[in-house]
Amino acid sequence: xxxxxxxxxxxxxxxxxxxxxxxxxxxxxxxxxxxxxxxxxxxxxxxxxxxxxxxxxxxxxxxxxxxxxxxxxxxxxxxxxxxxxxxxxxxxxxxxxxxxxxxxxxxxxxxxxxxxxxxxxxxxxxxxxxxxxxxxxxxxxxxxxxxxxxxxxxxxxxxxxxxxxxxxxxxxxxxxxxxxxxxxxxxxxxxxxxxxxxxxxxxxxxxxxxxxxxxxxxxxxxxxxxxxxxxxxxxxxxxxxxxxxxxxxxxxxxxxxxxxxxxxxxxxxxxxxxxxxxxxxxxxxxxxxxxxxxxxxxxxxxx
Amino acid sequence: xxxxxxxxxxxxxxxxxxxxxxxxxxxxxxxxxxxxxxxxxxxxxxxxxxxxxxxxxxxxxxxxxxxxxxxxxxxxxxxxxxxxxxxxxxxxxxxxxxxxxxxxxxxxxxxxxxxxxxxxxxxxxxxxxxxxxxxxxxxxxxxxxxxxxxxxxxxxxxxxxxxxxxxxxxxxxxxxxxxxxxxxxxxxxxxxxxxxxxxxxxxxxxxxxxxxxxxxxxxxxxxxxxxxxxxxxxxxxxxxxxxxxxxxxxxxxxxxxxxxxxxxxxxxxxxxxxxxxxxxxxxxxxxxxxxxxxxxxxxxxxxxxxxxxxxxxxxxxxxxxxxxxxxxxxxxxx
Numbered sequence: 001x002x003x004x005x006x007x008x009x010x011x012x013x014x015x016x017x018x019x020x021x022x023x024x025x026x027x028x029x030x031x032x033x034x035x036x037x038x039x040x041x042x043x044x045x046x047x048x049x050x051x052x053x054x055x056x057x058x059x060x061x062x063x064x065x066x067x068x069x070x071x072x073x074x075x076x077x078x079x080x081x082x083x084x085x086x087x088x089x090x091x092x093x094x095x096x097x098x099x100x101x102x103x104x105x106x107x108x109x110x111x112x113x114x115x116x117x118x119x120x121x122x123x124x125x126x127x128x129x130x131x132x133x134x135x136x137x138x139x140x141x142x143x144x145x146x147x148x149x150x151x152x153x154x155x156x157x158x159x160x161x162x163x164x165x166x167x168x169x170x171x172x173x174x175x176x177x178x179x180x181x182x183x184x185x186x187x188x189x190x191x192x193x194x195x196x197x198x199x200x201x202x203x204x205x206x207x208x209x210x211x212x213x214x215x216x217x218x219x220x221x222x223x224x225x226x227x228x229x230x231x232x233x234x235x236x237x238x239x240x241x242x243x244x245x246x247x248x249x250x251x252x253x254x255x256x257x258x259x260x261x262x263x264x265x266x267x268x269x270x271x272x273x274x275x276x277x278x279x280x281x282x283x284x285x286x287x288x289x290x291x292x293x294x295x296x297x298x299x300x301x302x303x
Numbered sequence: 304x305x306x307x308x309x310x311x312x313x314x315x316x317x318x319x320x321x322x323x324x325x326x327x328x329x330x331x332x333x334x335x336x337x338x339x340x341x342x343x344x345x346x347x348x349x350x351x352x353x354x355x356x357x358x359x360x361x362x363x364x365x366x367x368x369x370x371x372x373x374x375x376x377x378x379x380x381x382x383x384x385x386x387x388x389x390x391x392x393x394x395x396x397x398x399x400x401x402x403x404x405x406x407x408x409x410x411x412x413x414x415x416x417x418x419x420x421x422x423x424x425x426x427x428x429x430x431x432x433x434x435x436x437x438x439x440x441x442x443x444x445x446x447x448x449x450x451x452x453x454x455x456x457x458x459x460x461x462x463x464x465x466x467x468x469x470x471x472x473x474x475x476x477x478x479x480x481x482x483x484x485x486x487x488x489x490x491x492x493x494x495x496x497x498x499x500x501x502x503x504x505x506x507x508x509x510x511x512x513x514x515x516x517x518x519x520x521x522x523x524x525x526x527x528x529x530x531x532x533x534x535x536x537x538x539x540x541x542x543x544x545x546x547x548x549x550x551x552x553x554x555x556x557x558x559x560x561x562x563x564x565x566x567x568x569x570x571x572x573x574x575x576x577x578x579x580x581x582x583x584x585x586x587x588x589x590x591x592x593x594x595x596x597x598x599x600x601x602x603x604x605x606x607x608x609x610x611x612x613x614x615x616x617x618x619x620x621x622x623x624x625x626x627x628x629x630x631x632x633x634x635x636x637x
Contacts, residue, residue, distance in 0.1 A: 183614035197608040200343040246458040
């Protein structure tokens with residue numbers, strides 16, 4: 001009798017050990033209302049699909065800091081093996097992430113930064129660098145001179161500030177002049193509205209630099225309604241397949257600069273952490289430029 | 304004698320809500336003349352574009368005018384814009400429905416959503432604020448669910464994750480175009496039609512009189528034989544119908560259905576109705592006032608835009624001007 005029990009117990013233990021081979025990963029997304037973040041989750045899902053030992057649980061904080069905090073705490077309580085967090089903002093979300101990290105749960109921070117170093121790995125792209133690259137490309141395309149409209153995302157957000165600052169660095173001391181700039185709040189209808197005002201004021205606009213692709217598309221719609229879309233080039237940022245890359249293919253945008261989601265890289269990092277080989281503390285994602293010339297070849301990596 | 308009578312009439316007119324709303328509009332127009340942004344304000348295209356930009360809000364405001372006069376409020380109109388923009392894009396672009404069928408389906412969906420809110424108010428005696436708040440949240444969720452959280456555009460995702468591209472249906476370009484020698488946007492014509500329909504209902508139909516009656520005093524209206532519940536159902540239904548119309552116009556102008564479209568549009572639409580002089584307490588107001596309110600808000604936004612005023616200043620100025628205009632309206636004699 002005792003023997004049978006022992007055999008049964010050991011059988012349970014072995015299956016238990018085998019089950020240990022699978023890992024549960026909690027993914028805390030700050031806002032699935034943005035297509036870019038939907039894409040991030042899709043990228044994660046796609047990469048994780050190749051690794052059946054990974055089990056992912058997704059949570060969406062709906063752009064609410066406190067909700068995200070609660071969701072991170074839920075993941076910790078549920079005892080996940082690894083956390084991926086794309087935080088809404090740095091300061092309020094640093095403590096819950098640090099608490100998880102101190103409990104021994106590895107944490108990968110995606111896209112936006114946290115304060116301090118209480119996490120395993122940060123993966124993100126550099127908006128300022130992308131803004132600089134866009135600026136350089138624009139200077140070259142316009143041969144260093146011409147009137148430009150800048151449609152800004154939201155100047156109270158860091159991506160907006162960085163995409164603006166990088167661009168301005170590159171066009172400094174060239175003949176490129178920003179004659180009209182406005183906040184379009186990342187929204188296409190607002191971009192169209194602002195562009196209509198720019199068109200009413202300036203008859204010789206050469207290019208529109210928008211902080212995201214929907215903004216550039218909205219500007220194009222305004223120019224098209226005014227019959228001026230052929231005289232103006234449109235440049236956007238993000239390069240999502242269904243937005244920026246589509247617009248480049250359709251000949252609407254002259255260029256779209258990719259802001260990579262890092263979804264694939266997050267799963268790569270997660271796998272190496274779970275296999276005991278922690279990656280670099282900070283991974284900066286490479287970005288691509290998509291233009292009509294290179295779109296079929298899958299874009300061109302920025303230096 | 305004659306002269307003093309005229310003066311008397313003039314003084315009365317000046318104190319009417321219509322005159323107050325008109326004066327507010329004129330004040331804004333004067334602002335435009337002062338801050339004309341190097342003459343941009345004097346271009347016809349500026350005014351034409353302003354009227355296009357305010358059209359979607361104006362269409363929502365038409366439906367809201369009826370609901371507000373009936374003593375209610377509808378917070379769901381912005382979410383219904385998003386829902387119908389997505390629905391319309393999916394039916395026409397992805398499912399390949401003919402335009403007429405897709406339009407009919409959307410109008411039906413919008414009306415059904417409106418009637419549902421109305422049912423909650425009329426049948427279950429829910430506060431209109433709560434009933435339509437619930438509909439606002441529900442409709443936004445539905446829009447995100449049926450679209451998978453992505454914009455519905457001519458880039459269609461295949462099962463393997465790759466994208467294929469289809470032609471944008473002709474109805475989108477038709478609604479996004481301008482007519483009458485390029486002078487009026489089609490969506491603005493749609494707005495004017497909605498205004499005319501609302502005006503006709505409120506002024507000519509018996510049901511329109513019922514709307515005023517239940518908004519003024521629901522109990523008295525009930526006692527004098529007004530079918531309160533049916534009137535409420537119709538009011539919210541009409542508001543839902545107009546929200547669907549606005550959703551179609553929104554989709555056409557963006558060439559896609561965005562599940563996030565129309566966020567906070569209900570607030571702008573309510574501001575338009577109130578600035579016009581329709582009372583939030585119900586029973587008083589009209590759709591002509593709403594047109595003036597729409598033009599006032601439209602010109603305000605346009606003037607801030609052509610002068611490239613920063614976002615923070617814009618919000619503060621808009622808030623201030625709405626308050627001033629409404630205080631001005633409060634002095635009106637009804």
